[in-house]
Amino acid sequence: MTEGERPRFVADSMLGSLARWLRMLGYDTAYEKDMDDGALIRLASEENRRILTRDKGLAKESNAIYIEPDDLEAQLKLVGEVGELSFSEEFIRCSTCNGELKSVPKDEIGDRIPEGALANNDRFWICSACGKIYWQGSHWLGIRERFRKLNLA
Numbered sequence: 635m636t637e638g639e640r641p642r643f644v645a646d647s648m649l650g651s652l653a654r655w656l657r658m659l660g661y662d663t664a665y666e667k668d669m670d671d672g673a674l675i676r677l678a679s680e681e682n683r684r685i686l687t688r689d690k691g692l693a694k695e696s697n698a699i700y701i702e703p704d705d706l707e708a709q710l711k712l713v714g715e716v717g718e719l720s721f722s723e724e725f726i727r728c729s730t731c732n733g734e735l736k737s738v739p740k741d742e743i744g745d746r747i748p749e750g751a752l753a754n755n756d757r758f759w760i761c762s763a764c765g766k767i768y769w770q771g772s773h774w775l776g777i778r779e780r781f782r783k784l785n786l787a
């Protein structure tokens with residue numbers, strides 16, 4: 635599956651956590667805290683994104699998925715039922731800004747991350763948009779475990 639075939643999303647202002655988790659699963663998910671309904675609908679149609687919303691009015695849009703549950707795992711399950719979510723390391727995105735992550739060699743980032751992380755990991759990624767660095771530490775493994783529980787990994 636190429637990146638272009640994976641569904642893309644835009645999340646409304648109530649769904650910040652869901653947006654971050656979708657990015658970590660490898661889905662291009664637009665989210666801005668103060669995007670109004672009009673801007674959200676426009677972005678969805680211009681960029682062919684499905685709207686994720688807790689707003690019943692907005693959920694009437696043809697490409698919207700109404701997210702009723704409060705609980706993050708229930709939300710992920712719900713999106714999974716509609717969009718057939720699956721984790722892909724290849725497509726993983728920056729949880730902070732939705733930028734694309736690129737693999738980066740250890741020696742290029744050595745001065746920018748904690749020594750412990752550098753010593754205990756071999757693979758690192760950098761966000762092409764905001765420069766945040768990621769590695770396969772315990773946090774990452776916890777996330778994978780959670781995806782596995784939800785049958786998404």
Ligand SMILES: [Zn+2]
Nearest residue numbers: 728731761764
């Ligand atoms: Zn970023």
